[in-house]
Amino acid sequence: MVSDMIRVKPYKTRWCSRAVADRLRDIFAIYDKEPDRTALRQEAKEFEELIAKRRTSSEALYDKH
């Protein structure tokens, strides 16, 4: 977690009061959000299925001739 940088970088934060550390943790927490790759995976899957289908049908056409 990016917000853990506050914890794992004590040399940068040892002078921090608890309040300051909490505030910094809040700021850094913005960067802890996990990416939503559901749509990406779905689009890639659809593409792969279509291209496989197209490749199969064009090869079948080639064989026919």
Added chain:
Amino acid sequence: MINIEDLNTPYYKIFHLMEYNLEMLNSFEIKNPKGKGLERYLKEAAEINEKDGVSRTYIISDTKENLPVAYFTLQTGLITVSRGLFKGFDVITGVELTNFAVNDAYREARDVIPKLGAYLFITFVLPLVREISKYVGSKFLYIYALPENELMKHYATMGFQTIPSKQAKYVYRHVKPSYDKTCVFMWQPIN
């Protein structure tokens, strides 16, 4: 360490720019006038940046004819996070996806199925970036996106997200290059 050829699929394969036939890149075309810079970069600057060691460009070609289908460029970078007014900043390391473009000439000529970009991103870009992050500590993959709704929606589909404008302004003030002046910072964790 993987060989980039390990990423190849039955339909597409990846080359480092300097291992590709550069003459083939003449057929690379971006139709959208706002994206012409991406075409110019590939044809005029990518090789120079390679030789200078500034960035690395990868070409994705089709397996049948070896035609360039898309390209992307990576370089290391960082972003700054404010610790508060007059309190300095911290940095978070990352890899910048400086360019990512699909060849419109190829797309039109081959009647390419939509969603090619998503497929190439998940098949080539993400795995390569994950591999890089094993050797060079890097937390984020980030871009400076052209501020166009459709494009930003597309990047959101690819997993990129924006940050609140206050934090974004801080990034812009410190590390956004002038050539990305109007662009919007978007990021995703490398995992």
